Amino acid sequence: MKTMTARDTIKTIKTHYIDGAFVESHGQEVMDIIRPTDGQVIARVTLGDEEDTRRAIGAARRAFATYGLTTKEERASTLRRLHQAVSARIDDLTAAMVEEYGGVVQFARPIVQSGANAFLAAEKGLEELPMTQSWGKTIVTLEPVGVAGLITAWNANALFICLKLASAVAAGCTVVIKPSELSSLQTEVMLECLDAAKLPKGVCNVVIGRGDVVGAELVRNPDVDKISFTGSVAVGERIMRDGAATMKRVTLELGGKSPTILLDDAALDQAIPSALQMAFMNSGQACAAGARLLVPKSRLEEIKRGIRDAMRVYTVGDPADPKTAIGPMVSQKQYEHVQFYIRKGIVEGAEVLAGGEGHPEGFEAGYFVKPTVFINVKNDMTIAQEEIFGPVLCVITYGSEDEAIRIANDSKYGLHASVLGTDLQRAHRVASQIRAGRVVINGMTDDPRAPWGGFKYSGVGREYGRYGIEAFLETRAILES
Numbered sequence: 001m002k003t004m005t006a007r008d009t010i011k012t013i014k015t016h017y018i019d020g021a022f023v024e025s026h027g028q029e030v031m032d033i034i035r036p037t038d039g040q041v042i043a044r045v046t047l048g049d050e051e052d053t054r055r056a057i058g059a060a061r062r063a064f065a066t067y068g069l070t071t072k073e074e075r076a077s078t079l080r081r082l083h084q085a086v087s088a089r090i091d092d093l094t095a096a097m098v099e100e101y102g103g104v105v106q107f108a109r110p111i112v113q114s115g116a117n118a119f120l121a122a123e124k125g126l127e128e129l130p131m132t133q134s135w136g137k138t139i140v141t142l143e144p145v146g147v148a149g150l151i152t153a154w155n156a157n158a159l160f161i162c163l164k165l166a167s168a169v170a171a172g173c174t175v176v177i178k179p180s181e182l183s184s185l186q187t188e189v190m191l192e193c194l195d196a197a198k199l200p201k202g203v204c205n206v207v208i209g210r211g212d213v214v215g216a217e218l219v220r221n222p223d224v225d226k227i228s229f230t231g232s233v234a235v236g237e238r239i240m241r242d243g244a245a246t247m248k249r250v251t252l253e254l255g256g257k258s259p260t261i262l263l264d265d266a267a268l269d270q271a272i273p274s275a276l277q278m279a280f281m282n283s284g285q286a287c288a289a290g291a292r293l294l295v296p297k298s299r300l301e302e303i304k305r306g307i308r309d310a311m312r313v314y315t316v317g318d319p320a321d322p323k324t325a326i327g328p329m330v331s332q333k334q335y336e337h338v339q340f341y342i343r344k345g346i347v348e349g350a351e352v353l354a355g356g357e358g359h360p361e362g363f364e365a366g367y368f369v370k371p372t373v374f375i376n377v378k379n380d381m382t383i384a385q386e387e388i389f390g391p392v393l394c395v396i397t398y399g400s401e402d403e404a405i406r407i408a409n410d411s412k413y414g415l416h417a418s419v420l421g422t423d424l425q426r427a428h429r430v431a432s433q434i435r436a437g438r439v440v441i442n443g444m445t446d447d448p449r450a451p452w453g454g455f456k457y458s459g460v461g462r463e464y465g466r467y468g469i470e471a472f473l474e475t476r477a478i479l480e481s
């Protein structure tokens with residue numbers, strides 16, 4: 001694993017991207033970017049302030065006057081240019097995600113790749129969307145909502161930027177992006193991609209900065225019409241509340257505590273690896289992580305044996321090594337957060353089947369945790385109800401199919417879920433009773449045309465494909481008497 005030497009230079013990032021140009025930060029606060037594998041400072045980033053944010057909003061507002069009137073074809077060409085520019089930098093974006101976030105390369109690369117593909121998916125979505133409908137003397141058109149503030153989380157920053165940007169520009173909106181301040185290396189590459197895409201000035205602006213400074217200004221500013229946010233429930237609630245003062249449209253992509261229902265007819269040699277993949281993807285720092293595994297009581301002993309065997313694959317190590325499945329947590333704070341829940345689980349009476357407290361042996365320097373599986377978990381325990389956002393899996397037993405569905409739905413969240421079973425008709429029947437925005441059957445899969453988003457506390461609104469574009473549109477009817 002890379003460790004810092006005296007000869008390593010610390011990178012500095014000092015610019016935002018405003019009105020088609022790289023612009024020196026007006027804000028002067030400097031933040032360290034810390035490499036999670038060893039806790040070393042690898043970069044210093046100068047954070048933007050309200051003044052930088054207002055400049056970016058002004059540029060987006062001016063650009064909207066013309067970009068808001070573009071045709072479908074012009075927007076499709078914008079999307080293709082963005083796709084090309086991001087596709088050319090997949091390696092750099094992946095490297096930045098591995099370095100500053102500790103994302104394992106086996107997850108980071110496909111995530112960045114799907115970010116690039118989001119532009120093509122939006123182009124398809126735009127094609128499918130009827131922007132004008134008419135009957136009699138009535139014409140109904142879909143109009144861009146205006147200037148959008150796009151605020152992202154750190155766990156897949158480049159992907160979230162691409163997803164939100166793709167939908168927004170497809171709809172004819174101009175944007176100000178506020179990426180996670182913990183993802184500044186990825187953001188720096190993204191700025192170069194935006195510049196390379198040669199969009200009209202002001203269509204896409206980026207201000208690097210803190211949530212309570214740059215993010216709060218976007219939420220407060222009357223010249224911003226819409227906020228699309230990915231992050232925690234606490235901040236999502238705040239955005240909804242504070243945004244109400246200027247009647248902001250909001251899309252909120254928030255947390256999860258996703259259930260995986262392993263049905264009693266599942267083939268365990270496939271179902272268990274699938275369930276673990278769902279739980280431990282992105283080192284468990286995934287909103288969709290299948291953190292609750294519901295298993296039939298009657299098969300518990302063989303499932304425990306199967307999990308112990310399958311856990312051998314979940315090695316902790318250098319995230320840059322393609323064989324590594326679990327990298328470090330993003331920060332010391334996140335490391336402590338995961339430790340808190342592992343201790344809590346033990347105190348509340350759950351039993352550790354694998355992993356446990358502390359650093360894995362040989363990985364004491366960074367923010368590594370042990371991938372942990374708890375059994376004897378009751379669904380009302382804290383570890384089964386609250387989002388841990390780390391590699392911690394809770395195994396919960398059920399007696400009947402109805403009980404499994406009841407436990408799956410007994411959560412404040414409803415983002416993602418999964419059903420594993422041999423009888424597909426039955427798996428679909430179970431899936432259709434789960435209160436979640438997405439349910440996958442027999443393994444993690446994706447479809448960029450299918451909507452993404454949550455029921456309940458997991459959010460408001462949808463992203464991806466035409467559903468994502470609709471979130472950036474207003475509907476106007478013109479009626480002739």
Ligand code: NAD
Binds near residue numbers: 179209211230238286
């Ligand atoms: P966070 O809420 O702390 O931060 C998210 C973003 O909001 C950051 O850019 C942050 O700077 C900004 N922010 C903070 N305070 C703000 C304020 N007052 N006003 C405006 N913006 C503000 O979340 P995080 O720790 O970066 O991400 C982890 C969370 O994100 C988890 O809960 C996870 O489940 C969720 N998440 C959800 C999805 C999804 O698609 N549903 C995807 C990834 C992550």
